[in-house]
Amino acid sequence: MAYPTIDQAPLPQAPAERAAPEEVIRADIAIIGSGMGGGTMAYALKDSGAKVLVIxxxxxxxxxxxxxxxxEVYLKGRYKNADTWYNGRIGAAFKPGVYYWVGGNTKVYGACLPRxxxxxxxxxxxxDGTSPAWPFSYDDLEPYYTRAEELFQVHGQTGExxxxxxxxxxxxxxALDHEPAIQDLAxxxxxxxxxxxxMPNGLDADTPEKRALCATSDGAPNEAGLKADAEKVAIDPAIAAGATLLTDTKVTRLIPGPGGRTIVAALAENNGRVIRIEADKFILAAGAVxxxxLLLRSATPESPRGLANSSGLLGRNYMVHNSTFFIGINPFRVNRTLWQKTLGLNDWYEAGPTNKYPLGNLQMLGKLRASMLKMARSWAPNPILKAMSDRSIDIYLTTEDxxxxxxxxxVIDGKIHVWWEPNNLGPHQELVRRVSKxxxxxxxxxxFSERMxxxxxxxxxxxxVAGKDPRTSVLTPDCRAHDLDNLWIVDSSFFPSSAALNPALTIAANALRVADTILAAGHSPARTQATGSDHRSASET
Ligand SMILES: Cc1cc2nc3c(=O)[nH]c(=O)nc-3n(C[C@H](O)[C@H](O)[C@H](O)COP(=O)(O)OP(=O)(O)OC[C@H]3O[C@@H](n4cnc5c(N)ncnc54)[C@H](O)[C@@H]3O)c2cc1C
Known part of the structure; x- marks a missing residue:
């Protein structure tokens, strides 16, 4: 059966005009999204003198x-709060792996932070083809990786x-040391x-006591505050330095000014109210999707395919990694590891004598427990799942797509549709085969292994994607929209390729790099004061 393609999806429709906004807020720089990209940007701008507003x-x-x-976390989904998305090809609804909290996905991330x-x-x-070059090199990003590692308190050791x-x-x-079962594996x-x-990691888990407090922190928040998440290390220091955080506020549309080369305002919904946010510069960091x-939903008669989309590539080139959850069981050995994510393996990451093409990365999952397996295999009896997970080592394999x-x-009828057919699966299967051995x-x-x-x-x-040519990219190498003079995107939307490693440190390093270009250009003097009210107390819950 032939599935429909993304080209058959209808053009985005701008949301219906709402009533006049009930509040107008002004800032110099408005950042949309407080996760890895937005949080790091807020931190980088905190001493700039600009009025920074994070939405x-x-x-x-x-x-x-x-x-x-x-x-609570896995069976009841206590912290899963994302909207429903749809598989564009078959129409099926699904719950995406994204989280809407101050700090974004970093509240639940495993804090593996490799470059x-x-x-x-x-x-x-x-x-399956060519992974394109980025419009800047590793050397260009290196100083920012160093700064991002300091900000996100990365534990690691070079030379291994x-x-x-x-x-x-x-x-x-x-670096965080292995516990005995993982040391044996290494x-x-x-x-x-x-x-x-x-594996480089942003978790403060260097003693057995702290490890015990972190045992469940891959995929879940850390109550003890031992995880370097964007709320803790970036947003809160930015607020302490004067930035304003507006919570429970969903930006629904960006409004272009006359001539269409700038954004003049963002419309947002806050507890049923419509707010208009005006700023000189807008920084989008709402996550790649x-x-x-948001830019698609902001379509106008002049830009019917969405804002910043003269290339026609906005929303395209979606990548997500080929990934497999992999479990090895020794029926005769209980795995008592608390924090398992200390080991990595990149022997087949690049092409080499035994593999003509790159295969990818091996890293550990947080220790799997019966409740997590139950989520995927609800029919399986709990005692069996417990016996399995007590004796397993749990691995995460990723290959570049x-x-x-x-x-x-x-965006169809206001709802997000994802059109995704995995590619480059051959190397992924080979990675699984080699790791099994x-x-x-x-x-x-x-x-046991299962591709996600x-x-x-x-x-x-x-x-x-970022690139030099506006015909083949949406953003400039400095992550400003080719089509707009005052809009930057600093989440992982800009990645020209997905690599095969965890993305968060690269998102943070790039946000610091982009912030430097914004700071170097200077910001226009505060046109206005961010509305006098303290949005933290007014709007945070
Ligand atoms: C369970 C899990 C484990 C992970 N483990 C790792 C790991 O170990 N290492 C790693 O590198 N990566 C990991 N990741 C991925 C990592 O967390 C993300 O790559 C990273 O957080 C993405 O940063 P971002 O800025 O693009 O988006 P996010 O961090 O998701 O932030 C986007 C923010 O924008 C907000 N937002 C969205 N839409 C709007 C809107 N319209 N208006 C206002 N706000 C909006 C969201 O609520 C969110 O707070 C993990 C992710 C998950 C879910």
Whole structure:
């Protein structure tokens, strides 16, 4: 059966005009989204003298005992608050892997914070085609990676991973050591001629006591505040320096000015009220899907395909990684590891003597528990799931997927539709095969693996790629829209390729880089005061 394609999706429709706004707020710089990209941008601008306003659709996630209650987190979905998205090809609804809180997805992320490899910034041949070069190099981003590692308190050790690119400075904190079961796995990998390393991580878990407080923090919040998330390390310091945070405020539309080269205002909904936010500069950081969706929803008669979309590529080139959850079980050994995400393996990350094309990365998942398995296998009896998860090591495998015009997002009747057909699966299957062999040799004879589907999109990127040519990219190399003089995007929308590593540190480093270009250009003197009211107390819950 032939599925419909994204080209058959209707053009975006601008939302119906609402009543006159009930409040007008003015700022110098408005940042939409408070996650990795938006939070880091707010931090970078905090001492600029500009009136910085961060607009966030979610509110603060409570630190509460349920943060680490796995039934609450996984079976009851206590912190899952995203809207429903749709599979464009078949129309099926799904719950995406995104979270709307102050701090965005970083409230629940696993805080694995590796740099992309130098080769990720260069054109690279993969089995299914070419991964394009970025419009700037690893060397250009290196100083910002260093600053991002300091900001997000990354624990790591250079010199362990042969693929690691040069660092101008050591990691700010020592690498997190493996617990015994993971140390045994690393030792076995090393005996097999592989090069396991300690994965860079932004969790403050260097003592057994702290580890116990972090055991459930991959995929869930950390009640003890030991996770370097964007709320803690970026948004709160920005507020302390004078930035304003408007919570529970969803931006619904950007309004272009006369001539269409600038954005003059954002319309937003706050508890049923319509707010108009005016600013000199707008920075979009709502996540790769929501940022593109907002620009599509902002279509006008002059820009019927959405704002910043003269290339026709807005919302296209959606990438998300090929990823597999992989479990190795030793029926005779209980795995008592608390924080399992200390190990990484990049032996097949780049093409090499045994693999013509790049295969990808191996890293650990947070320790899987019965409630998490129950989510995927609700029919399985709890005692069996418990016996399995007590004896498993749990691994996450990622392979780069390639940008394709036909993979993308559209907004139909106001709802987000994702058009996604995975590519470059051959190398992913080969990665799973090689890891199966190595894990069996390490003493785990029983293996289960499952490739993730459309709803596992936490590594989404590419919906507004950066590039030099406005015909083939949405953003300039400095992440300003080619079509708009005062709109930047600093979430993972700008990624020209997805690499095969966790994206968050690269998002943060890039936000710091873009902030420098904004600061270097100077900001116009405060035209207006951000409305006198204290939006933190007025609007935060
Ligand atoms: C369970 C999980 C584990 C992860 N683990 C890792 C990891 O270990 N390492 C890693 O590198 N990455 C990890 N990630 C991915 C990482 O968290 C994201 O790549 C990163 O947070 C994306 O940053 P962002 O700024 O693009 O978006 P986000 O951090 O998602 O922030 C976007 C923000 O925009 C807000 N927003 C959206 N739409 C609007 C709107 N219209 N108006 C106002 N606000 C809006 C959202 O509420 C959100 O707060 C994980 C993600 C998940 C879900």
């Amino acid at each position: 966030e659709r979610g509110h603060r996630l409570p630190a509460e005992p349920q943060n680490s209650d796995l039934d 992309f490899r130098a080769s990720d910034f260069e054109e690279t041949q993969h089995q 991973d042969p693929t690691e690119p040069p660092h101008s400075k050591a990691y700010p904190y020592p 030792d076995s990998f090393r005996r097999q001629g592989l090069h396991p390393f300690r 929501n940022s593109a969706a 390639l940008p394709r015009r036909d993979n993308g997002i559209s 190595a894990v069996r040799k390490a003493g785990y004879p029983v293996i 589907g459309i709803e596992t999109n936490s590594h989404q990127c590419g919906t507004a």
